[in-house]
Amino acid sequence: MFNNRRRSPLKSAPLRQAGQSLEEELQRLDEEQSDILTFLSILLCGVAWEIFHYCGFQPPLSIIIGVAAVCGIYFVRRLLLIRRRMKNYKLGKQGEVVVGQMLDALPNTEYRVLHDMIAEGFNVDHIVICAKGIYAIDTKTRSKPEDGLGEIYYDGRSLRINGYHDRKMVSLVQMEADWVRDLIKNLTGREIPTRGVLLFPEWYVKQSGNPDVWVLNAKAFRGFLDHVDAKLMPDEISLIYSRLAEYQRSLAVLGQQ
Numbered sequence: 001m002f003n004n005r006r007r008s009p010l011k012s013a014p015l016r017q018a019g020q021s022l023e024e025e026l027q028r029l030d031e032e033q034s035d036i037l038t039f040l041s042i043l044l045c046g047v048a049w050e051i052f053h054y055c056g057f058q059p060p061l062s063i064i065i066g067v068a069a070v071c072g073i074y075f076v077r078r079l080l081l082i083r084r085r086m087k088n089y090k091l092g093k094q095g096e097v098v099v100g101q102m103l104d105a106l107p108n109t110e111y112r113v114l115h116d117m118i119a120e121g122f123n124v125d126h127i128v129i130c131a132k133g134i135y136a137i138d139t140k141t142r143s144k145p146e147d148g149l150g151e152i153y154y155d156g157r158s159l160r161i162n163g164y165h166d167r168k169m170v171s172l173v174q175m176e177a178d179w180v181r182d183l184i185k186n187l188t189g190r191e192i193p194t195r196g197v198l199l200f201p202e203w204y205v206k207q208s209g210n211p212d213v214w215v216l217n218a219k220a221f222r223g224f225l226d227h228v229d230a231k232l233m234p235d236e237i238s239l240i241y242s243r244l245a246e247y248q249r250s251l252a253v254l255g256q257q
Helices: 020-052 061-104 168-188 218-225 234-256
Strands: 111-118 123-130 133-139 151-154 159-161 164-166 194-200 204-207 214-217
Touching: 020 061, 061 111, 061 123, 061 133, 061 218, 111 234, 123 168, 123 234, 133 168, 164 168, 168 194, 168 234, 194 218, 204 214, 214 218
Parallel strands: 133 194, 151 204, 194 214
Antiparallel strands: 111 123, 123 133, 151 159, 159 164
């Protein structure tokens, strides 16, 4: 009797790529958009059929049209919201990919990089492990004004982005850094400080003081590392990277079951 069962030749799941969570969300939104368009097509065809074949014993035509109009307005508004989200997610994904490529270009003998580490309810865009420490990086890709430089000022607590104040982004990336620190402790038994970093591709960023969270133009990250003293030995870097990579692969396997 022949056994037709097959298995993957891969011995381990691939590591995640920069922007993968946003790509997955874009695929989900695209499917939802297709479902809405299909529903609207069916709805319009149904209304046209009822108008064409309307007769006395059916519900009044005004009710049919009214229900169809309410449903149509709801789904059109939903469709517009989805398209607005898709536009933002596409920009965000492009930024994460650009930053990911920049980080991957760092010397592999000195820097180890992981992308899109999934947690419960959020993800960490990039994790950099090097002699200078561990960095949990969140990439923020914002559209810039047509007639301005695009400026961000950071006082160590909040951001001022072209006049708009925001404290949430700083607190969120600090939370992500704390999560990475705790995860490394659980995986290795070692509690190693982890710095949160916000990177804004192609924005002018000015930060004052020496805050716990860095807020930088993406291209400035390597330069800031040059002013940090070495903290980790090569064997520590290898251990932390291998445990985090193994953890990420285990999540991918669980997701496939």
